[in-house]
Amino acid sequence: MIDAKIEEILEDLFARESEPTHPIRSMNTDVLAAAAEQGFVRLENGLPVLTRKGLEAGEKVVRRHRLAECLLRDILQVPDAEAEEDACHFEHLLRPGLEDRVCTLLGHPLTCPHGRTIPRGECCRSAARDHVREVGPLCDGRAGQSGVVAYLSTRDSREIQKLMAMGILPGSDIRLTRLFPSYIFAIGHSQFTVDHTLAEKIFVHWRD
Amino acid sequence: MTGTPPLVLLVGNPNVGKSALFNKLTGKYVTVSNYPGTTVELSRGFAPCGGTRTEIVDTPGMYSLVPITDEERVASDMFFSENVRAIIHVADAKNLERMLGLTLQLIETGRPIILAVNMIDEARDLGIRIDIDRLSLELGIPVVATSSLSGEGVGALLKALATPPAPSLNLTRYGTIIEQAMMDISALLSPASPIAPRARAGLILQGDLRERERLVRENNDRDAAAILNIVSSTRDRLNHSPHYYVALALRSHAARIAGNCVANPSQQPGRFRTFLERICTQPITGYPLVALVLYFALYKFVGQFGAGTLVDLIEDGVFQNHLLPWVTTKTAAIPWVPVRDLLAGEYGIFTLGLRYAIAIILPIVGSFFLVFAVLEDSGYLPRLALLVDRGFKRIGLNGRAVIPIVLGFGCDTMATLVTRTLETRRERILCTLLLALAIPCSAQLGVILGLLGQHPSALAAWALIVLFIMLLCGFIAAKVLPGERPMFYMELPPLRMPSLGNVVIKTYTRMVWYFQEILPMFLLASLLIWVGNITGVFSLLIRGLQPVVGWLGLPDASAVAFLFGFFRRDYGAAGLYDLVKGGALTTHQLTVAAITLTLFLPCIAQFLVMQKERGTRVTLWISAGVLLTAFGAGYLSHVLLTAIGY
Numbered sequence: 001m002i003d004a005k006i007e008e009i010l011e012d013l014f015a016r017e018s019e020p021t022h023p024i025r026s027m028n029t030d031v032l033a034a035a036a037e038q039g040f041v042r043l044e045n046g047l048p049v050l051t052r053k054g055l056e057a058g059e060k061v062v063r064r065h066r067l068a069e070c071l072l073r074d075i076l077q078v079p080d081a082e083a084e085e086d087a088c089h090f091e092h093l094l095r096p097g098l099e100d101r102v103c104t105l106l107g108h109p110l111t112c113p114h115g116r117t118i119p120r121g122e123c124c125r126s127a128a129r130d131h132v133r134e135v136g137p138l139c140d141g142r143a144g145q146s147g148v149v150a151y152l153s154t155r156d157s158r159e160i161q162k163l164m165a166m167g168i169l170p171g172s173d174i175r176l177t178r179l180f181p182s183y184i185f186a187i188g189h190s191q192f193t194v195d196h197t198l199a200e201k202i203f204v205h206w207r208d
Numbered sequence: 209m210t211g212t213p214p215l216v217l218l219v220g221n222p223n224v225g226k227s228a229l230f231n232k233l234t235g236k237y238v239t240v241s242n243y244p245g246t247t248v249e250l251s252r253g254f255a256p257c258g259g260t261r262t263e264i265v266d267t268p269g270m271y272s273l274v275p276i277t278d279e280e281r282v283a284s285d286m287f288f289s290e291n292v293r294a295i296i297h298v299a300d301a302k303n304l305e306r307m308l309g310l311t312l313q314l315i316e317t318g319r320p321i322i323l324a325v326n327m328i329d330e331a332r333d334l335g336i337r338i339d340i341d342r343l344s345l346e347l348g349i350p351v352v353a354t355s356s357l358s359g360e361g362v363g364a365l366l367k368a369l370a371t372p373p374a375p376s377l378n379l380t381r382y383g384t385i386i387e388q389a390m391m392d393i394s395a396l397l398s399p400a401s402p403i404a405p406r407a408r409a410g411l412i413l414q415g416d417l418r419e420r421e422r423l424v425r426e427n428n429d430r431d432a433a434a435i436l437n438i439v440s441s442t443r444d445r446l447n448h449s450p451h452y453y454v455a456l457a458l459r460s461h462a463a464r465i466a467g468n469c470v471a472n473p474s475q476q477p478g479r480f481r482t483f484l485e486r487i488c489t490q491p492i493t494g495y496p497l498v499a500l501v502l503y504f505a506l507y508k509f510v511g512q513f514g515a516g517t518l519v520d521l522i523e524d525g526v527f528q529n530h531l532l533p534w535v536t537t538k539t540a541a542i543p544w545v546p547v548r549d550l551l552a553g554e555y556g557i558f559t560l561g562l563r564y565a566i567a568i569i570l571p572i573v574g575s576f577f578l579v580f581a582v583l584e585d586s587g588y589l590p591r592l593a594l595l596v597d598r599g600f601k602r603i604g605l606n607g608r609a610v611i612p613i614v615l616g617f618g619c620d621t622m623a624t625l626v627t628r629t630l631e632t633r634r635e636r637i638l639c640t641l642l643l644a645l646a647i648p649c650s651a652q653l654g655v656i657l658g659l660l661g662q663h664p665s666a667l668a669a670w671a672l673i674v675l676f677i678m679l680l681c682g683f684i685a686a687k688v689l690p691g692e693r694p695m696f697y698m699e700l701p702p703l704r705m706p707s708l709g710n711v712v713i714k715t716y717t718r719m720v721w722y723f724q725e726i727l728p729m730f731l732l733a734s735l736l737i738w739v740g741n742i743t744g745v746f747s748l749l750i751r752g753l754q755p756v757v758g759w760l761g762l763p764d765a766s767a768v769a770f771l772f773g774f775f776r777r778d779y780g781a782a783g784l785y786d787l788v789k790g791g792a793l794t795t796h797q798l799t800v801a802a803i804t805l806t807l808f809l810p811c812i813a814q815f816l817v818m819q820k821e822r823g824t825r826v827t828l829w830i831s832a833g834v835l836l837t838a839f840g841a842g843y844l845s846h847v848l849l850t851a852i853g854y
Contacts, residue, residue: 016383017383017384017385017446018446018448018453020383020456020457020460049384050384051384052384052388055384055385055388059445119445120444152448152452157415157449157451158692158695159695160448160449160451160452161272161274161451162695162697163697164271164272164451164452164455165271165272165697166271166697166699167306167459169452169455169456169459170456171459171460172459177485178489178490180491181491181494181594181595181597181598182594182595182597182598182607182696184489184594184700187306188303188305188306189302189303189334190300190302190303190306190699190700191699191700191701191702192697192698192699192700193590193593193594193597193607193696193697193698193700194696194697194698195597195598195601195606195607195695195696195697197693197695197696198695198696198697
């Protein structure tokens, strides 16, 4: 079994793969050295990068952590504030095999309470999406409102490609100027227009 | 490298002044038609670079190396050409940060890249400052600030091309899952390609279909299967498509570089510009504005000025009074009657072909292209697109189709080519159908407006019935035709005063295209009609058509106009013109004839382009539908107009 400290680093590094803004909690050099020695990470320009082995291990930790969050919040009704910390302990306890039972019990959730994707295990299939407060689709905004793109609620690569062509990516500043007859918004010094189908896929963290 | 000159590609997003820069680089040597803003064919020209004649190719606008539409595919295919000396990425200085992602993608291909920071003058006006030297250092490629309007930096760009730069090593890191997959894939790729294996692997991972095809062609089945396996397992591992992570990484890399090189004052657009923007896009003023634009641009300028004043000037002033009498006297000496007929007979090359092409059609089409160029250059067309998007969705299209449709009012053949800019096959077919059926080209429109202009009620009946048929057919076709639903997205370039130079170039290139394509068709039609007359085939066809026009309540003589309509739609309309001049038609008959002819089969040129773009099967289906609809609608309007006693 992997040491809990190493698991934590692997967990953070894995989360960064799909969410580059994810913070790394601790960068204890001893733990890093141990992780490197066991072949989980290698150093690139002084920064740790997951190896293939580390990637697989990290994926499992993240899966257990996010499943634990769901279990604590949805089944055990633990308040959100406490659930996060409990989940950190829980993830190290959920042994292989046990995690799949939890996953089944929960109905194979797709996302954790924070809206992050739970890496799929052997046992999964299903879909759901969670909405985070203050974040809403572009089509529900007001004219003149601005914010930051939070996420794109689509897996259709055709749609993603179009949104990205316009520079719509999580983190982009966006200002909505018109809702009818089509949605008009500005990104940087450029203006774009989209229809409802695309506007409802763009989730924006609105500023007020 | 002997024989073919080295190639330089101009690539970049739409609306960054690429085509204008192309014109500045190549001077007057533009050889192939070019529709700025709606570039569908590659424009090629030559420029002297360090003593060698270098071919410059302008590619259609693209947002990313992974193409979305057919036209973008054309551009990305060019990268694989062997003798590419350099690729110039033309970027908008005003939005440099957003543009740099493509620069970084281009750098990865391992080809020599030069960045042209274009529209630098507009950026300066906005108070944006760009450290060009620093940018060049950070990217590892030559960077030149240019303005395609003033020509600033064009010399420096040519100088930079003289010594093609070494590939830059500034690569973007995509995170372990994607990097790992790219490494695994590139190990399996055949090395014989001008594009770096890592970049190709990236394209495959992002689902570029062309790259997949190339992959299967170049590799044995086992390797290809292994690569596709890596792709699907990588996709399973990630929350979104690999494309998404690639874009995120490129964006943050670009932001880091831009942060070091670009000083960007936060500025609101001017009040006047905001006001104009509102006028154009809010429905309460936007739709009346569309009506005004259509009224003045199409009816007043093209219909009355182009089809009236200009046609009279050329037709009467030049042809009837000078050229034709001269031709008649010259040919009178020819003893062989058929030859004399071919040149100056009723349907002769001079009397019919050249006269229709130059005296009637050219002024109409020319004035349309002028108006279209003004609308295009002012940035109004995308606003029009967003206004009509909801309506267009009903007929299975999206707002983007407004450009081919409006262009269709100029020349349906050209518009059929431009349907390439539409994204799905379904939309392209629907748009082609509507262009063939219900959109009268400016030549036809001019003649019909001229004919029905004296009878406002007939004009209204014609417009309403044609519009109704178009909506009905679009609605039905959209229900029947399977395929993906349309999606609308478009960049809105800033509204600006059209520049005289751009308008002239745009009008000129379109007119040159039109002349090259269309004039031979007119002459050919004259020749065919001549052959048809001599051999008696025509009188046979006309006799066959007579009962059909009889059902529509039209005189036998109008069968000739319909037959000409097979050659060119406007030819048919122009034939009506002659009938009316001879007093052979009542207003009722004229209305029915105008409706039927408007809906009638497209001209030969459009038919050929349809066949080339959509394939024979689709073209035959469309033609059959159009023919049936045209006569059906003609018959029904005859019955309807008779019933209300018109």
